[in-house]
Amino acid sequence: GAGVSQSPSNKVTEKGKDVELRCDPISGHTALYWYRQSLGQGLEFLIYFQGNSAPDKSGLPSDRFSAERTGGSVSTLTIQRTQQEDSAVYLCASSHQTGPADTQYFGPGTRLTVL
Amino acid sequence: KNQVEQSPQSLIILEGKNCTLQCNYTVSPFSNLRWYKQDTGRGPVSLTIMTFSENTKSNGRYTATLDADTKQSSLHITASQLSDSASYICVVSGNSGTYKYIFGTGTRLKVLA
Numbered sequence: 001g002a003g004v005s006q007s008p009s010n011k012v013t014e015k016g017k018d019v020e021l022r023c024d025p026i027s028g029h030t031a032l033y034w035y036r037q038s039l040g041q042g043l044e045f046l047i048y049f050q051g052n053s054a055p056d057k058s059g060l061p062s063d064r065f066s067a068e069r070t071g072g073s074v075s076t077l078t079i080q081r082t083q084q085e086d087s088a089v090y091l092c093a094s095s096h097q098t099g100p101a102d103t104q105y106f107g108p109g110t111r112l113t114v115l
Numbered sequence: 116k117n118q119v120e121q122s123p124q125s126l127i128i129l130e131g132k133n134c135t136l137q138c139n140y141t142v143s144p145f146s147n148l149r150w151y152k153q154d155t156g157r158g159p160v161s162l163t164i165m166t167f168s169e170n171t172k173s174n175g176r177y178t179a180t181l182d183a184d185t186k187q188s189s190l191h192i193t194a195s196q197l198s199d200s201a202s203y204i205c206v207v208s209g210n211s212g213t214y215k216y217i218f219g220t221g222t223r224l225k226v227l228a
Contacts, residue, residue: 004158031214042119042204042218043159050214091158104216106158 002026004107006092012113013082021077021110025094033095033104034067034077038088046090049075082114117142119207119219127225132195136222138188138205149206150179150190153221159204162190195226 005024013019025032034046045059049069060066064082069075079086089111093104119140128134140148147166151159163172163179165188172179176193192199202221209215 033214035218040220042220043206043216044218045215048214056214093158103161103164104159106160108156108158 004092004094004105006090006107006110008110009108010111010113012115014115015084016081018078018080019082019112021079021090021092021112023075023077023092023094023107025073025075025092026105027073029094029096029105030072031095031097031102032069032075033093034075035091035093036061036088037091037109043091046077079112082112084114087112087114117207117209117217119205119217121203121205121219121222123222124220125223125225127227128195130195130197130226130228134192134195134224136190136192136203136205136224138190138219140186140188140205140207140217142186142207142209142217144210145183145186146208146210148179148181148188148208149216150177150188151204151206153202153204155201162203192224195224197226197228200224200226 007022030051032049035043037043047067048056064080067077089109091109093106095102095104122137149164150162153159165172165181167183178191181188202223204221205219206216
């Protein structure tokens with residue numbers, strides 16, 4: 001079956017431009033997560049969606065970052081006025097539900113490079 | 116501060132050998148601990164999930180152990196294969212929101228022929 005997909009796989013942009021990253025979770029998964037993975041760092045939690053509940057945005061590093069999830073499925077992470085420190089791999093994951101034994105399924109990530 | 120520390124940072128072993136990766140955490144309260152395998156250019160893939168009441172969990176040649184008292188976990192890889200070359204990430208979740216996972220920086224394993 002189809003796993004989590006992300007697009008684009010690579011994105012190179014100039015400082016100050018806006019970018020949109022897309023995540024298609026596994027069908028039927030109610031929970032969706034965005035993470036950022038910088039070189040040599042652990043995954044950093046950005047935002048969490050669960051069903052129709054209000055998302056937990058507590059991990060977003062600044063107000064330049066926003067995310068939405070339409071129809072409980074596809075999610076878009078938007079970074080406005082990109083900065084060089086935004087360069088990282090952005091990973092999306094989904095899970096059937098949230099619980100101690102629930103498995104997260106990750107997408108391949110989008111590698112963002114800000115010049 | 117909730118932290119997850121892994122050691123060693125990197126490891127090189129010969130094919131067929133065993134190895135053990137370590138994870139120490141300070142997350143409290145504790146809900147569950149996961150080990151992931153991340154191949155280069157790919158997203159992490161779950162290997163094992165353990166709650167506080169479990170002290171060992173196996174997945175093929177991978178065996179994870181957990182000591183919730185000392186806040187330590189290990190991942191043992193038996194009879195390593197070239198395809199085991201990857202980063203192995205320890206992830207801990209606390210009770211304050213089981214979806215807020217804290218990720219270690221990983222151990223980069225290289226298996227040589």
